[in-house]
Amino acid sequence: MRKKVFSVLLCAAMAxxxxxxxxxxxxxxxxxGTTDDANANNDAAGGSDDADADDAAGGSDDAAGGxxxxxxxxxxxxxxxxxxxxxxxxGFEDVxxxxxxxxxxxxxxxxxxxxxxxxxxxxISQGVDSICVAANDENALQAALEDAxxxxxxVSCLDSKTNAASRMTFANQAGTTEIGQALMDAVYDIAGGExxxxxxxxxxxxxxxxxxxxxxxxxxxxDSKYANLNLVEVAYGDDEPQKSTDQTQAxxxxxxxxxxxxxxxxxGIAAAAKVLQDQSSSVKLTGLGLPSEMAAYIGDxxxxxxxxxxxxxxxxVGRLGAYISAALVDGTITGAAGETFTAAGMDNSxxxxxxxxxxxxxxxxxxxFKFDPSNIGDWKDVY
Numbered sequence: 577m578r579k580k581v582f583s584v585l586l587c588a589a590m591a592x593x594x595x596x597x598x599x600x601x602x603x604x605x606x607x608x609g610t611t612d613d614a615n616a617n618n619d620a621a622g623g624s625d626d627a628d629a630d631d632a633a634g635g636s637d638d639a640a641g642g643x644x645x646x647x648x649x650x651x652x653x654x655x656x657x658x659x660x661x662x663x664x665x666x667g668f669e670d671v672x673x674x675x676x677x678x679x680x681x682x683x684x685x686x687x688x689x690x691x692x693x694x695x696x697x698x699x700i701s702q703g704v705d706s707i708c709v710a711a712n713d714e715n716a717l718q719a720a721l722e723d724a725x726x727x728x729x730x731v732s733c734l735d736s737k738t739n740a741a742s743r744m745t746f747a748n749q750a751g752t753t754e755i756g757q758a759l760m761d762a763v764y765d766i767a768g769g770e771x772x773x774x775x776x777x778x779x780x781x782x783x784x785x786x787x788x789x790x791x792x793x794x795x796x797x798x799d800s801k802y803a804n805l806n807l808v809e810v811a812y813g814d815d816e817p818q819k820s821t822d823q824t825q826a827x828x829x830x831x832x833x834x835x836x837x838x839x840x841x842x843x844g845i846a847a848a849a850k851v852l853q854d855q856s857s858s859v860k861l862t863g864l865g866l867p868s869e870m871a872a873y874i875g876d877x878x879x880x881x882x883x884x885x886x887x888x889x890x891x892x893v894g895r896l897g898a899y900i901s902a903a904l905v906d907g908t909i910t911g912a913a914g915e916t917f918t919a920a921g922m923d924n925s926x927x928x929x930x931x932x933x934x935x936x937x938x939x940x941x942x943x944x945f946k947f948d949p950s951n952i953g954d955w956k957d958v959y
Contacts, residue, residue, distance in 0.1 A: 641902025645676035648704040649901050652695050654712055655687035660842040660890050663959055667894025687815045689716035696720040700727055706901040710735040714783040718742045730904035734897035736784040740936030744911030745929055747897040748938045749888045756791025758886050758944050762862040763836050770804035771835040774827050776848055778815040778841040788840050813844045820847035839863035849873035852881035867947055871956035875949055884948035896941050913937050
């Protein structure tokens, strides 16, 4: 996520080609969703600022996944129609194709555990070599994923983790505490250190959302700096644009003194930004959003609803998940803390697996990145 002029210009130039990646090529989940076309524009898919296109594609000889050729690698996202999920899928497919593997993308019809279980069961019957899942529920996938592991399938997750018993390791966007701290400080700053604020989350079972929210609450409660901030409600838009819109309007109606909404979900923040800006509301917004969806709302004046927000590159989250899947399949790693693997062209490679604090392990992609009026124009055409 380091911003360099060369990288930004290169990514912007390739943005149109990048959109032909995994999200657009995958078939609907019910049709199997196998993707076959490689995406050649790998710098646009989140490669290192300093790597050339071949290295960003994973072509380095010392990268994990040397035994990926001919293997089947599956990704199960949270749901169909989610732009963030589609970007993760682009990165995942980019790496798997570059390593010579077969990429299977499943976008469930709904953001529920039941929908993901159906996809996992289908993948088991197909005899895939690995399954990487962005969990809609931390515990509800356990039986299906244990069945997958019992069948010899290497199971990992990205973006939103399962419980420790249901995974070998987890591709985490950033440290939970670091995300919670960034969001809490943003609320404090935008609210002027005091007043009412609310959270607009995804689903009540979303493990990543819940972990970040708990981190924010813990930070607020443990530091007197935040004593004058009053969290009035955690609302749930279920990662659906219309429900997120309805929940935003409900918050405005219920809390006339509300000052800030924090939405740690890309669907929620985009819906809330539109409501606030269309209504010329004095309530301001922050959270986690896609630059391409939020550019029109980013600004530090009364005309814009969101002074600034954060995210990481979801394409890189997908790429990291793919490298983990490949390294598990070829035996470079088992998922144990302390193991390392190379992810060619990615900024923080070589990666080390660390304890996740829940009895399992994880791999941290990097720190959250701040998008504000000074840089949103550079990034809005990238992802």
